[in-house]
Amino acid sequence: MENFVVSARKYRPITFDTVVGQKSITSTLKNAIKNNHLAQAFLFCGPRGVGKTTCARILAKTINCQNIKDNMEACDECESCTSFNNSASFNIHELDAASNNSVEDIRNLVEQVRIPPQVGKYKVYIIDEVHMLSSAAFNAFLKTLEEPPAYAKFILATTEKHKIIPTILSRCQIFDFKRIGIDDIAKHLQFIAENENVKAEQDALHIIAQKADGALRDALSMFDQIVSFSGGDINYKNVIENLNVLDYDYYFRIIDAILAKDITQCLLIINEIIDNGFDGQHFIIGLGEHLRNLLVCKNEATLKLLEVGENIREKYGQQSQTCDSKFLLEALEINNRCDVSYKISNNKRLLMELGLMQMCSIGDTPANQTATKPIQVKVVPKPEAKKEVAPTPKQEIKEETVEAPKPQSYEKKAEEIKSPPVVEEAKEETTSAAKTKIPSSFSIKDFNKKEEEKTEAQNGLTDPADLPATDFDQEKLDGVWTTYLDSLKSSLPGFSSALLKYKPLLKDDFLVEFNIDNKIIASDHINIADLQGHLKEELNNYKIVLKPVVVKKQEQQTAYTDKEKFEKMAEKNPDILNLKNKLDLEIDF
Ligand SMILES: [Zn+2]
Numbered sequence: 001m002e003n004f005v006v007s008a009r010k011y012r013p014i015t016f017d018t019v020v021g022q023k024s025i026t027s028t029l030k031n032a033i034k035n036n037h038l039a040q041a042f043l044f045c046g047p048r049g050v051g052k053t054t055c056a057r058i059l060a061k062t063i064n065c066q067n068i069k070d071n072m073e074a075c076d077e078c079e080s081c082t083s084f085n086n087s088a089s090f091n092i093h094e095l096d097a098a099s100n101n102s103v104e105d106i107r108n109l110v111e112q113v114r115i116p117p118q119v120g121k122y123k124v125y126i127i128d129e130v131h132m133l134s135s136a137a138f139n140a141f142l143k144t145l146e147e148p149p150a151y152a153k154f155i156l157a158t159t160e161k162h163k164i165i166p167t168i169l170s171r172c173q174i175f176d177f178k179r180i181g182i183d184d185i186a187k188h189l190q191f192i193a194e195n196e197n198v199k200a201e202q203d204a205l206h207i208i209a210q211k212a213d214g215a216l217r218d219a220l221s222m223f224d225q226i227v228s229f230s231g232g233d234i235n236y237k238n239v240i241e242n243l244n245v246l247d248y249d250y251y252f253r254i255i256d257a258i259l260a261k262d263i264t265q266c267l268l269i270i271n272e273i274i275d276n277g278f279d280g281q282h283f284i285i286g287l288g289e290h291l292r293n294l295l296v297c298k299n300e301a302t303l304k305l306l307e308v309g310e311n312i313r314e315k316y317g318q319q320s321q322t323c324d325s326k327f328l329l330e331a332l333e334i335n336n337r338c339d340v341s342y343k344i345s346n347n348k349r350l351l352m353e354l355g356l357m358q359m360c361s362i363g364d365t366p367a368n369q370t371a372t373k374p375i376q377v378k379v380v381p382k383p384e385a386k387k388e389v390a391p392t393p394k395q396e397i398k399e400e401t402v403e404a405p406k407p408q409s410y411e412k413k414a415e416e417i418k419s420p421p422v423v424e425e426a427k428e429e430t431t432s433a434a435k436t437k438i439p440s441s442f443s444i445k446d447f448n449k450k451e452e453e454k455t456e457a458q459n460g461l462t463d464p465a466d467l468p469a470t471d472f473d474q475e476k477l478d479g480v481w482t483t484y485l486d487s488l489k490s491s492l493p494g495f496s497s498a499l500l501k502y503k504p505l506l507k508d509d510f511l512v513e514f515n516i517d518n519k520i521i522a523s524d525h526i527n528i529a530d531l532q533g534h535l536k537e538e539l540n541n542y543k544i545v546l547k548p549v550v551v552k553k554q555e556q557q558t559a560y561t562d563k564e565k566f567e568k569m570a571e572k573n574p575d576i577l578n579l580k581n582k583l584d585l586e587i588d589f
Contacts, residue, residue, distance in 0.1 A: 008220040011192050014085070015073045016058055019051050020188045020216050021180030028175070029059055030072040038063065039173035041145055041154040043130075045161040046177025049215030053094075053128060055177075056155040060084070060092045060124035063153070064117075080120045091120045097137075098129040106137045110144045113152050122153050130156040131163035138165055145171050179214025182206060182307040188216065189223055193234065198227055200234040203309035207239045210307070246278050248312055251290035252319060258331070258359045259323055266356040270349070280348050281339070284355075288335045294320040295328045331359045467542035474506045480538045484531065494518075495527050502551070510543045515551045522548040 013019045016026040032038050042059075044052040058074070061084040065074040074081050083089040095109060109125065117123045127133075133141070145154060145168065156172060158164060186202070186209040193200040208226070212219035222243060223234075230238045240247050250273055257265035273283055296302045297320035306313060338355040345351040481504050488496040502515035512535065516522045532546040566587060570577040580587065 006221065007192055007196075007224050008217050011188075011195075011220070013051070013054055014058065014061075014076070016055075016062070017071075017073065019055060019058065021184035022051050022055065022177055025055065025175050025177060026058075029055070033063060033068070033072050038153065040148050040152070041156065041172040043161070043164070043169065043172035043174045044155060044157040044177060045174065046159070047179055047214060048159050049212075049217030049219075050177045050180055051216065052157040052177050053126065055175075056124075056126045056157060057084075057092070059155065060122070060126070060153070061089075063122050063124070064089070064091050064120035066120070083119070089120075091117050091122060092124050092126065094126045094128065096128045097132045101133045101137055103134065103136045103140050106133070106140045110140070113144055113148065116149070116151050122151055124153045124155060126155045126157065128157050129159070130168075131158045131160045135165075138168065142167060142171075180216050181214075182209040185209035185212055185214075185216055185219045186309070189219060192220070192223065196227070196232075198232045198234060201236055201309075203311050204234045204236045204239040206307075206309035206312070207236065207243065207245055211243050211245055244277070246273065246282055246286050248290075248308075248315070250283075251287060252315060254287070254356070255290065255294070255319060255323070258356065258362075259327075261360045261363075263357055263360050266360060267353055270352055270356065274349065280352050281342050284335060284339045284342060284352065288332060288339065291328050291332045291335060294323065295325065295332070298325055298328075327362055330362045334358045334362075468540050469510065469543045470540040472506075472539045472541060476539065477504055477506050477512065477535070480535060484534050484538075492527060495521055495524060499531070509545075510541055511545050511547060513547045513549050516548050517551045519550055522550050 016030055019026050042056075044056060046052055061081060062068065062072070062074040064080045064084070066078040066080055067075040069075055074084075076082075076085065080089065080091070084092065093109070093112060095105065109127075113123070113125065115123075144152075148154065154172075156164075156168070161169075161174075161176075186205045189205045189208060190200065190202075192198075193205070204226075205223075208219055208222045212222060226234050226239055226242050229242055239245070250269060254266060254269050257269065270283075274280070293306055293308070293316055296305045297316045306316060308316065334355050338351060342348060342351060482500065485496045485500050498516055498518045498521045499514065501517070504512050504514040507513055522528075528546055528548065532544060535544050535546070536542050566576075579585075
């Protein structure tokens, strides 16, 4: 078997034009060579695997070429080029600062810089991971960097530009390498596959490119890995398996399920994804991406933002036609909320499931909301129920007009057509049916009402007149009142003490008034309703109505006028008034 050379090395670009995805940088460098405007020092920054070292080597080779071509590429034939290609050139020195970061290492380098090149014009020093140099090493290097011999060129490369001290930055021409686009990587992989006689599906290569996240070197090692795994047949399925990528297919299926409002299917898909060992957050991020891609498909102009293979592009096109932009935006919103709260959530799975359920109900939210309004309840009647009430021909007509929700005015007209008694009956039928079915918005008033209804139902009594209303006196009321509130001392200390401060007052018709000076507690309907319920039960009187009376705190009234002052004095000491009366005095206020 022939020697296996990893693709990243075998296909390392040797000319500027073959560098993948860094067009602007390579053309700037070429221009600099053409105009003889080469800086003394370069700083190449950017993520790993995007071609920094490769470009540095090409630059070193090109400026030393004895026979540069018109397009500013090295000739690949001269003595210098061949020695470069055989890695035997003395004009290029590479130093990995990650492992050689001491002052000593830099001093050795500086020593070498003093010796001029034997062949070619330039000596090129490539210092990789330059941010790893110790600060002493940086300082030792500064002088050389500031005034290097004319034949010396420095190319510093780093993934972390922010760690480079400003004195170095200011002495370098800086090139920012960007992440390589998915399409560029996929094309390059395609090129390699063709050269290597490897069968490769477009979509599969796109998945590799995507997973590489802009780093060509990573993409190439994945490519090699899958070639050896699949025996030279790269297809979508074995890439997904091999790279443990969350398949597009999951997302297409889940959106289909959401559009069909099929919550069961959504939950099953989530389960499948979790069972396959995928991280929930990855799924959420992927779903966001998927929704975004669908949105992008909606418009010709943004179609180019879709970085996927051809087959998948077609699938996106199809799915995007089944959902409208409003749905996509709302789903994205929900997904985004999910993403934000994922880290802090204690039940991550439930959070994901809940998100999907919310997406499932995107379309019906407004309808549900209006259904809680009493007016709409009338609009959504059950046709069967109506038929039972009055199967008159008129009624039949009415049904047809009401079936679809219509504006209210229309509905009213329709009601007017009907004979009055039928209207009454039909209304009651439908509202009560709707009441039990549709969860209405919750309010304390409703709650109290429901509680009352519940107790009534329990006793099997619906007519208020049939409710027990045993007579009781103030003393009995006081007793029940105090015992109950005392029992709340630990659970509701504020409520209990505020109500115990004053005694309740029994009025006519079992109205029980009680004073309270805390307005907030006076509006604590839930606890007051509980108290009322307790009184009813204990005193066996279901006509008791509790009425809180907020007591205004006696404000200290300051006497301002003379008259007020006199009245105040008289109040404190009635003798003053007696004196005035006895002597028949008239006081001049
Ligand atoms: Zn050459």
